[in-house]
Amino acid sequence: MTRSGPLTRFNPAQPGAAGMKVVATGLLVVMAATYLLTRAYEARYPGLSFVKAFAEAAMVGGLADWFAVTALFRHPLGLPIPHTAIIPRNKDRIGLTLANFIRDNFLVARVVARRMRNIDVAGAAGRFLRTPSGEGNRIRRGASRLIADVLEGLDDERLGGIVKGAIAQRIARTEVSPLLGAALASAIEDNRHVPMLEAGIRTLARALEANEPLIREMVRKKASWVLRLAALDEKLADAILDGLRKLTVDMSEDPDHPVRAKMAEALAQLAQDLQHKPETRARVEAWKEELLANRSVAQWLDRLWQRARAALIAGARDPDAVMAGRMGEIMRSAGATLEGDPRIRKAVNQFVRRAVAGMAASYGGSMVGLVSETIRGWDARTVTERLESAVGRDLQYIRINGTIVGGLVGLVLHLLDTL
Structure with missing residues (x-):
């Protein structure tokens, strides 16, 4: 047909x-x-x-x-x-x-x-x-209808292939490591890395709570039979967990906490390495090429294109809603x-x-x-x-x-x- x-x-x-x-x-x-x-x-x-x-x-x-x-x-x-x-x-x-x-x-x-x-x-x-509103609104409506008709009329498979191919080729040709490093350095300079640190601390606290049974089991296995016999392994596990909880709370509440400062230094060093260290840049490029060659990335690009196309058509059909x-x-x-x-x-x-x-x-x-x-x-x-x-x-x-x-x-x- x-x-x-x-x-x-x-x-x-x-x-x-x-x-x-x-x-x-x-x-x-x-x-x-x-x-x-x-x-x-x-x-x-x-x-x-x-x-x-x-x-x-x-x-x-x-x-x-x-x-x-x-x-x-x-x-x-x-x-x-x-x-x-x-x-x-x-x-x-x-x-x-x-x-x-x-x-x-x-x-x-x-x-x-x-x-x-x-x-x-x-x-x-x-x-x-x-x-x-006004004349611009009429122009917007006319242009929107034209865009929607063109997007629906063109061969979706061919057009999607062109778009996805262009995105993949552009990513492949672009060295992402310096870009990531520059973005991270800019964020640190403007203190926009602080929410990242706080999010990392909250994630660490949630991971600690979620893995408490695993930590207790590791302490029990590593403890000697004497500690287990005296039931001291439970107390040791409680002390370790309490110490880790206190560490995450202190890091969250104290902007000048030493561990938090070390994390900020590590981020700054990472930003520097991403921009200037050949080994780090080569490693990031290798990861990028592996990702682009992965079938899951191709499927992700396909889903991304389909969602973008559907959103464009829906927005073009109803520009006032957009x-x-x-x-x-x-x-x-x-x-x-x-x-x-x-x-x-x-x-x-x-x-x-x-x-x-x-x-x-x-x-x-x-x-x-x-x-x-x-x-x-x-x-x-x-x-x-x-x-x-x-x-x-x-x-x-x-x-x-x-x-x-x-x-x-x-x-x-x-x-x-x-x-």
Whole structure:
């Protein structure tokens, strides 16, 4: 079963296409009737020869344009005439041509960079996010519907493969150890590591309570038979547990506790090693490569993509819900920052320009395949009907113009012949 994609939901914005078709066909019938009448009375009224010439040529012009318009979408009168039903027969080739056009004009890195050089993406995004109502809201709704239709219409497997492949390749090419080290060093410098330490202490306390039977069993096994005989192993276990509990409480309450200071020193040393120590960096990169090669990571990326795609579609279908509540406040605040801070706007624009140009260079060919295969998967009859409905009004005007122009040409030729 073929997919019709978003075209199946297309609601043409050209009212009156069917009415114009009736007008064009009716004009052709009128010309035919006029021709028959003038031919019958031409001998009695010689002046009707001019009307007859006009009607005769108009019929020829109208029929020729009817044939041309019909041949674009189907076989005229159902006859398999060569070079008719052009769009259904060449749907796949049209899709490939469209995809190549998109690639050559929009997905070449230098073209993308040149086109985006003067585009203020950050400013536009800021205005888009900051505007809660009015014209911006109508634009948001229209853009949201378009995004939702595109996301639902594109081949999920191919598009997901491109996205997941891009994420995996970007992670593989990026040395994460210096980034982690710089982030940790920045957190320590701003004292943002304190919540991490406190969370670690709380985790240690919970682990201590959860593993109390295991600790008691370890003490009992390590204690000598004399201690066990005197039941001193239980007291020893109680002393160890009480000491560990007191240590976690003291560490939690005293910011200057020596053990806590040692933990902070260890974090600072880790941040330094992650950035500058070759052995640590190599070990982190090896862990990263093992993670990327793990099937569980691939499944996690797949679930991440599916959730992101579903969230994007749901948000696009209901943009007001996305912009409401706390999330809406955050997005509006981000929009005001993007629009008002020149440094952030410049950095975001530069990042977007480089990212889009890089994606165009890396995935232009894949996008061509995605577009062409998506169009190939659409039902030919549905595509034909929707395209004909979308441009049907103009097509019928072609028929009307052909009828009138043909009649005028016939009238001029008859006048010249008479003279």
